[in-house]
Amino acid sequence: MKIVERPEPRITRPDEVKLQIIRVGVCGTDRERIAEGNAKPPEGLKDIIIGHENMGRVVETGSSVTSVKAGDLAAFTIRRGCGECMPCNAGRPDMCRTGKYRDRGLAGIDGFNAEYAVDREEYIVKVPEGLARAGVLLEPMSVVEKAIGEAEKLQFARLPDALTSPDWLYGKKALVAGIGNIGLLAALALRVRGAEVYGLDIVESSSPRVKWLLGIGGYYIDGRNVKPEKVDDIIGPIDMVVEAAGVPGLEFGLFDTLARDGIYAVVGIPSEELHGGKVVVHGAELMNRLVRMNLLVFGSVSSAPGHFRAAIDDFIKAEYRWKGHLQRMITAEFEYTDFKGVLTHKDEKEIKSVIKWAA
Numbered sequence: 001m002k003i004v005e006r007p008e009p010r011i012t013r014p015d016e017v018k019l020q021i022i023r024v025g026v027c028g029t030d031r032e033r034i035a036e037g038n039a040k041p042p043e044g045l046k047d048i049i050i051g052h053e054n055m056g057r058v059v060e061t062g063s064s065v066t067s068v069k070a071g072d073l074a075a076f077t078i079r080r081g082c083g084e085c086m087p088c089n090a091g092r093p094d095m096c097r098t099g100k101y102r103d104r105g106l107a108g109i110d111g112f113n114a115e116y117a118v119d120r121e122e123y124i125v126k127v128p129e130g131l132a133r134a135g136v137l138l139e140p141m142s143v144v145e146k147a148i149g150e151a152e153k154l155q156f157a158r159l160p161d162a163l164t165s166p167d168w169l170y171g172k173k174a175l176v177a178g179i180g181n182i183g184l185l186a187a188l189a190l191r192v193r194g195a196e197v198y199g200l201d202i203v204e205s206s207s208p209r210v211k212w213l214l215g216i217g218g219y220y221i222d223g224r225n226v227k228p229e230k231v232d233d234i235i236g237p238i239d240m241v242v243e244a245a246g247v248p249g250l251e252f253g254l255f256d257t258l259a260r261d262g263i264y265a266v267v268g269i270p271s272e273e274l275h276g277g278k279v280v281v282h283g284a285e286l287m288n289r290l291v292r293m294n295l296l297v298f299g300s301v302s303s304a305p306g307h308f309r310a311a312i313d314d315f316i317k318a319e320y321r322w323k324g325h326l327q328r329m330i331t332a333e334f335e336y337t338d339f340k341g342v343l344t345h346k347d348e349k350e351i352k353s354v355i356k357w358a359a
């Protein structure tokens, strides 16, 4: 890891937007890529600019750009399509079918820990001024919006009574496993929709993450005192589980907690280094449960511009309901020259650390 000089990116097409980067969030994926040294650089280069959770101010636009103008706050989406498959060509590279997509700051294209970034208009989302401080959380929130939005659509499609409530999640019991940044944002999205939300983790009740969860009316379950498969014995069967911890043993254990017709979204990605070992599962019991109880399990990754817009909507609702709480998720800000510590080490009290590129 080092700071290098690169030529300042310039607008070369009429549909491009140039962003002055203000803040970039640091997430577990960044630290993993750095620790394992496996981020794929752009073709012909030896290095990749890391960082995907971006927010900045538009400084220049190409002649055909209409959705943003100079001075607007905005964020870029991360995934760039393969150019071959139907979802990619329809603006949904998050559903790419060839697997030849690239992710800015993670694989194949430079990311956002830089003073400027240029990309096409189809990848930019305008951010309201009211979200100037929390805007850097839009990318992780967009990942959550995709998973929860899909769960709602799936439940609406298959449950005869789904349409009788304004939102399928309203009044439902939801469990979020792993209350890191993504888990807490999932809890927020679920609370905004009126769900009763329980967060499961293995941290002290005094942890800032637990406090943040309680601040939006969620409840904390200390996983050190209760096995995942026993959670429903305490709080009752769960209508929706969101797994954001990426711990395989836990992921299987949570099947047990689901209510009949329940849905289970998996967004946590286990790390081969940490969780590469085998997990013993009672296969017959698991598959029996899946069938007899009409359970639906699905995985969800990445996001598209529509999910960023859904994230903005929910952030605005959250601001209205729990004023100032959202930005308390940003527990530390670092000057870009101090990148080393924050990209290699996670502070125990961290919810989200961000790197500052401009005021």
Ligand SMILES: [Zn+2]
Residues within 6 Å of the ligand: 026, 027, 028, 029, 052, 053, 140
């Ligand atoms: Zn991230």
Ligand SMILES: [Zn+2]
Residues within 6 Å of the ligand: 081, 082, 083, 084, 085, 086, 087, 088, 089, 093, 095, 096, 097, 098, 099, 100, 101
């Ligand atoms: Zn594709």
